[in-house]
Amino acid sequence: MALKKEQRIGRHATLLLLTDDHRELSQQTEQIGWKSCLGKVGSMESQKVVAAIEVAAKQQGVISQELYRETHALYHAIMEALHGITRGQMQLGSVMRTVGLRFAVVRGNPYEDEAEGEWIAVAIYGTIGAPVRGLEHETLGLGINHI
Template sequence: MALSKDRIGKNAILLLLSDDSSEHLAMLEQLNWKSCTGKVGSMDEHKVVAAIETAAKKNGIINPDVYRESHALYHAIIEALNGITRGQVQLGSVLRTVGLSFAVLRGNPYENEQEGDWIAVSLYGTIGAPVKGFEHETIGLGINHI
């Protein structure tokens, strides 16, 4: 499926689910968009947030010295986690654990450059009781303006 210059969420999900992410990364670079991918597993939602924030900072997706960039990323992560956890962003406190892959994508999905950059976080993996075999697939997406 082809990437679309006006669909940041779709592109974040395609990057996440791609069997050949290098091909998608090359196409995103042509759009002047920044991206990174990674994995995280935990019973603590704050560790999921921290892993995604750390990857975004290390890969130059956001400038950690500019508060609005960190703030936008945080809200995109929380929105994606809401999808993963079905609206209750709780893991270990209710005996749930996740094993997730993530993609973070930053770019301007509008024709008008003055619209500025947006950020999307996509999550895919498993969620369930902390017992092997007691989990199911899950996916979440969060998008926020910077």
């Protein structure tokens, strides 16, 4: 039941998010049979961040629009990543914070044993701070959940 060293899904999502050349890593993702998507969102409302990531994952075929369990798994991975970028305070606008974020969603099986099934990772990177340009700082969050 060990993780495949070269197929750590959270690491892969984070690298995909942070690299300047997404094409190479996206091709590697496809070669190992995984699915992925990238996107951007800026908001003062956390529900808009969640919605943007869910819509991108559905539109780009990372999760099925018809299967609730896939949306549910994605939701929990997003929440875990949001806890990372908001330092556990799941509030944005109500505490006068705004975010400008990029995200990556990766779906696949990171285990040697295929019976472990698929997992989903959400990596989020960007800026967070007061809604005044120039007064924000970097932030990074990662969430991983089984499907």
